[in-house]
Amino acid sequence: MAEWTPCAKPAETIELRPFLLPAVRDCPVAGKGLPLIVLSHGFRGTNLSHHDTAEAFADAGFVVVALNHPDDSALSKDKGPSLKALTNRPTDIKRVIDFMLGASPDAAKIDPQRIGFFGFSRGGYTGLVLAGAEPDFQQLRRRCADPTGADCKPIDPALVPTSTLTRDPRIKAFVIADPLSSAFPTRESVQVISAPLQLWSSEGGGDGVSPKDIARIAANLASPPEHHAVPGSGHFAFLTVCPAALAKSLPELCTDAPGFSRAKFHEELNSKALAFLKKHLPVQP
Template sequence: MRLKALVAAAALCCSASLGHAAGLMAFEVPADVSGPALKVLQWSPCARPADTVRLGPFAIPAVRDCPIAGDGKLPLIVISHGFGGTYLAHHDTAEALANAGFVVVALNHPDDNAFNAARFDSLAALRTRPIDVRRLVDHMLGPAPAAARIDPERIGFFGFSRGGYTGLVLAGAQPDIRQLRAVCQDPTGAKCDRIPAGMVPPGEPASDPRIKAFAIADPLASVFPNGSGLRQIRAPLQLWRSQNGGDGVAPADVAAIATGLPEKAEFHDVAGAGHFAFLSVCPEALAREQPAICTDAAGFDRAAFHAELNGQAVDFLRRELDRRAGP
């Protein structure tokens, strides 16, 4: 998905507010031989009263650079945005997870975020996205200030659209990028032609066994035709599907993911939802500029849906990560 309106989200300014808050900090993972620098936002449990942190068009209930509250090691969740998105695309989900006791990091994928529109015609991100996440996990377990507070045995993932594809690959799926469909008049992409073979990026995306549980929303699924390439997935999945699809994601392809997994996923079929319903509720300014990603079908309440989505994601990730942490 495209969130060009978030290009302005480079500056932070705070004003007082009331209520519970998550701690919020911005940092970079340095460039290395595996890729360029990664811009990251981190949410974490915070014991201080909430401020309002303004990032572009969003007002985030958070406290900048708040020390991580509590004692002991906490689970880590990585959030991966969709095509043309940013680390703010699912900020309400990040806030809910942080308030529930998780350390959460969301990154801007360098090859297909809103700050780098020059890369929109490239498919390189289908190879580099899993690498981005592995580099971020390396950082969070290594030089990151929060490393001492993170339990390396409890790492989870939330991803939407191409971010959902990223999660499936990290879980062990083997995509056939040659099956990707080009943009055409069909918003789900189901009736579009396949991309030219010359556009397929070289190299094979690889899994990361450190990530133990995955919440996946409306993934780019056409690269797993008829649910193929999923046999190596063993981690628990929570899979969400919009009823109407969109932006090249066909509901039938997402359903094929559910039936193609070797172990049954926790499956949620969201009635009345289009593809972009998984994005955080748009503030008025963004809704005026980007109606395609902010407007839902008549009768669909995105705010109410996100209360369900976030609650279910928190419960699933907590349960599965705690179960795999051992005694």
């Protein structure tokens, strides 16, 4: 788990390969009654996949925590996608919030009434479930090179989980970026959501995410979300800007369309997400 907090000391450069982070290790938390934001990464992501967004939130006075989902991160032993990961993800987030409000040494600094969420891809799915959405796992299709191929077929009904998924009403506002959208095909899937929601969608989609599906989610919500469609973007544009070594080893995650600046886009993403969270997690009188 990684945590960012407001800090009164000037940032140093910390190397956490492959990233260089502007931070101060173990800096005393500056302030009290601070809002908490929990970040949820996508398939095979890590707690550093959105570190620039976490830094922007912390610099603005938020406590930010990001985890490596045990069944679904780059560090997981099981490297394939699984329904187990999708059912466990919301519980992972609940446990992180429990810790941050309980056993964490920073618990006394956090306002338990001001909790928000940022999630990308499967992390976006996670946020929708926490907010009350009901996924239809039969609508998910296996990852496959050819979506029309014989191996790209519906999930085996025997693998569909029957347990109740975790919700968390302590989360008061959600920023959802390019969520795994095919799991929510109907109005009934998402209509129960009542918390404020900022929804982001890429133009190109990818990795099982469809812009049309996200537009359908936006239309099916009981209250219209603050929806931002990002021209020229692909699915992975929501990941932090890649350092050179990562861009070389994982070009599919790091390469954007010609003319699209991920760095410039993240200035907009972080600014608008921050404004949304400040609006819906106001300082309590």
